Amino acid sequence: MESSRFSIFARYVLSIVIVALFVFPIAWFALTSIKPISAIFDKDGVVVFDFVPTYENYRVTLFGQQSIDVSENSRSDFGTSGGNSYDGRGSIISSLIVAIGSTILATGIGILAAYGLSRLRFRGSQGMLHWILSQRFLPPIAIIIPMVFIFRDLGLRDTHLGLIIAHTLINVPIAVLLMKSFIDDIPRDIDEAAMIDGATRLQVFWKVIMPMAKGGMAATAVLCFIFSWTEFLLSLFLTSSIRTIPVKITTFVTSTGSEWGYISALGTSAIIPGFIFILLVQNHLVRGLTMGAIKD
């Protein structure tokens, strides 16, 4: 008995340690965002809780206040002229447009392709699967130069649509593969039963397969959203006036110093939309949606 009680205790301790390990950076980041600059850089040592919380960083990054207005320190030589370069509102909107747009596009194209690859027999379907997968082997940096030129010629550079397309391109392969495995789990008999019930191929897909693959679509959408939300390289190269959050944050690192307060405030804020999105879809993130359809 004693050993098992000990092992339960040890398990709890271990899980707390692991969770703490993962949560710490985020918590520290969030904590930094409400510290005054004097607490972020204290010459006497690390300040943990011993500071007066300030919302200055959020006021600047989320509400567009001039950094000079809330500054206690002498920042007047920087960022006062020509508006607030730390205003993250435009970036958040751009990031939302791009992430939602590319998620919808990648999931939509992915589910259609996944259904086709899972159900239709055609020459080279296996090869096509490998080809789709191979698209992920390529590091984005390898294609970035030609992409910049192509997008420029197509008038897509520095547009939301352009970035949506770029992110969709990267997301589609993984979306197809992921959703194909979900659709593969739905037995073909279900398609056939629906066809005998009078459904066309498209109706089978729309009314039967898609609702049953909802869990897979939700999981895929989460992955696509997170990728697009956090993607940096393509966004950096393909845009100049539109700044997604990751790109925007890097502009807070300047030759005169890194604005850790603003970085952490915008960074912390950036966690929230993704978090909300996952909360919204998590109800569908349950496995076993096909439960009851067939004899298990």
Added chain:
Amino acid sequence: MASVIVEKLVKKYGDLEVLHSIDLDVEDGQFVVLLGPSGCGKSTLLRTIAGLESSTSGDISIGDRLVNGVHPKDRNIAMVFQNYALYAHMKVRDNMAFSMQLSKTPKARIEERVNWAASILSLEPYLDRYPKELSGGQRQRVAMGRAIVRDPDVFLFDEPLSNLDAKLRVQMRTEIKELHQRLKTTTVYVTHDQIEAMTMADIVVIMRDGHIEQMGTPMEIYDNPSNLFVAEFIGSPGMNLLKGKIVQEGDKMVCQVNELFLPLPDRLDATVGQEVLYGIRPEHLIPSENGLKATISVVEPTGPETHLFCHLSGHDVCAISRERMNWKADEVVSLEPIVDYVHVFDAQTDQAVKRKT
């Protein structure tokens, strides 16, 4: 309701021919069971009738209509699958209503039909549940409800009971038969279970390797198997088969099996010296005083009858008796074949040796 006529149907997967020129005639309202071991092509035949597989050559007609190349949805058939194939995201009610919703049937009519089907299948209390909240038997009933609800020309069943436990299988067997007697819809039913075939069918079609071996009423097939395969496949415990030779004994022909001389039916179209298999069903090999001496190896009482597994001149045979005798292993029992029920098969061709008319 409609007849189903299959003519010279060939199905190939690449170079592999799985159905060899099948001819099948299912009359309007008949219950036909396709029976055979796995891989014999019975499911492929059913799926080809359904339109889920295309035929390589040959014709299929449902009613008076040639349906080659017609999409499954336009054949007015209903199919029940082995694994139920229910729509997991829909309630029982919607599972059953799906086909009528697709055909844009008026709501009131759908409601009426679903309630009718539910009442026949005792599914009324479950109409608002999801398939995952039902037991296996109930799911199978939903699958059947989905089939009967829209009054199709033909029902197709693809081993619908093989996922159920033994007791439920017997119960559902009766229910399907009752349903057929009530609706009188033409039915093609695939199974590998000969008891299912015997108990349910008007006509049993026995298939092997993409050929139809024999077709007939259950009792015709049981009493007159046309070849060795059918004889072995139908009946449980199976027919006893003893390797022997036709010899002349006085003015009669008998079958010599090792040192035994077994009686043969009259007017048998056999020749002296012909190598044969002497077949006798266990229930036609009865304990009697002046029979063949056999040593009992195992006694299996089943309740209504007792199965005696015996050694008879180097062969293992089974005899069934309804007498309650106190048989024991290693005892010697005297068994007598009822000569009218003896089957003889040619050892070379495996075909039944017929009687002269």
